[in-house]
Amino acid sequence: MAKRILFVCTGNTCRSPMAVALLRHMAPHLNLEIRSAGTAASPGAPASPVAIEAMHEVNVDLSDHRSSSLDGYMLEEADIIFCMAERHRKHIVGWFKSVEDKVYLLREFDPERADADYPDVPDPIGRDISVYRHALTMIERSMHEVIKIL
Numbered sequence: 001m002a003k004r005i006l007f008v009c010t011g012n013t014c015r016s017p018m019a020v021a022l023l024r025h026m027a028p029h030l031n032l033e034i035r036s037a038g039t040a041a042s043p044g045a046p047a048s049p050v051a052i053e054a055m056h057e058v059n060v061d062l063s064d065h066r067s068s069s070l071d072g073y074m075l076e077e078a079d080i081i082f083c084m085a086e087r088h089r090k091h092i093v094g095w096f097k098s099v100e101d102k103v104y105l106l107r108e109f110d111p112e113r114a115d116a117d118y119p120d121v122p123d124p125i126g127r128d129i130s131v132y133r134h135a136l137t138m139i140e141r142s143m144h145e146v147i148k149i150l
Helices: 015-026 049-056 072-077 086-095 097-102 129-149
Strands: 003-009 032-038 080-083 103-105
Touching (some): 003 086, 015 049, 015 129, 049 129, 080 086, 086 103
Parallel strands (some): 003 032, 003 080, 080 103
């Protein structure tokens, strides 16, 4: 049976879709069902054009992504939930206390996390590509460690 992984961000058009696409690209050999959703997503929205561009630079296609709104079924179904920000983790745990033991901040797995007081992958929405690249770098560093536990 495949391990079910869920990545959560706010709008589900940048960070969590980038994480999904990157994990699929980096670990095609693992038996995983990988999804993403947003705590404030408008269902069906495409990935941010700048997120698509940043992912294209690392040879990963994000153009088919469509956003999903986070729901309780997704949370219960997931084996592991990775949040992009502390506010997402708090939202999930406050809403579904039963999933607390399987919710993590993605940057907990970033070996270069320099500032423990800022555990989030910064939201790049509306910013220039350098901010997307920075977020992608954080996600990629974390993903190397995540793959080891999967």
